[in-house]
Amino acid sequence: MDIEESKSVVQIDEHNLDKECVKLPSDYLKYSHLAVDAKRDLEDMKNKLEVIHAELAKDIRSNPENFGLDKVTETAVASTVLVQPRYQKFVARLQTLKHDADLAQAVVWALEHKKRTLTLLVELYGMGYFSSPKISKQGREALREKTMRRLRHKDD
Numbered sequence: 001m002d003i004e005e006s007k008s009v010v011q012i013d014e015h016n017l018d019k020e021c022v023k024l025p026s027d028y029l030k031y032s033h034l035a036v037d038a039k040r041d042l043e044d045m046k047n048k049l050e051v052i053h054a055e056l057a058k059d060i061r062s063n064p065e066n067f068g069l070d071k072v073t074e075t076a077v078a079s080t081v082l083v084q085p086r087y088q089k090f091v092a093r094l095q096t097l098k099h100d101a102d103l104a105q106a107v108v109w110a111l112e113h114k115k116r117t118l119t120l121l122v123e124l125y126g127m128g129y130f131s132s133p134k135i136s137k138q139g140r141e142a143l144r145e146k147t148m149r150r151l152r153h154k155d156d
Contacts, residue, residue, distance in 0.1 A: 006031075006103070010110040012117060017125060021118055028111045035104035042097045049090045056081045 009027050012020055060080050064072045067080050081087055124130065135143065 003103075006107045006110075009107065010114050012114060012121070014121060017118065017122055020114075021122065024111070024115060024118065028108070028115070031104065031107045031111060035101070035108050038097065038101035038104040042094070042101045045090070045094045045097050049087075049094055052087055052090050053081055056084050056087055 009031070057077050060067050060069065060077045061072055064070070069076050069080060
């Protein structure tokens with residue numbers, strides 16, 4: 001998953017709340033699918049790792065001398081499996097897949113926060129929070145006079 005893409009998908013353009021609200025469901029669906037796929041890949045790798053573990057344990061029990069074991073015990077077999085390059089390669093893949101699954105889920109959670117934030121921004125917009133202040137006729141006149149005094153004072 002591209003970090004920059006995931007950052008951009010959760011950013012909000014507060015000047016285009018309508019477009020953000022329309023785009024959110026498709027973004028949410030896309031990243032939910034990615035998260036589910038990443039979780040599936042992680043589970044598949046866990047299953048493969050169990051198979052690799054069983055195969056290596058069987059090989060170690062069958063040929064302990066090839067693995068430098070004098071005595072075959074469950075602890076010795078389990079320890080020997082853990083240090084095998086083949087097993088380590090799959091552990092590294094598993095860690096990468098776990099990281100990817102966690103990142104994908106983090107984007108989904110961030111989209112949940114985006115949804116809540118968009119809801120609040122739309123409500124604030126509806127209440128006029130972002131509108132420009134309205135100046136009464138008297139206020140405009142007072143501001144004009146103050147500006148004129150400053151200009152006259154500046155010219156002196």
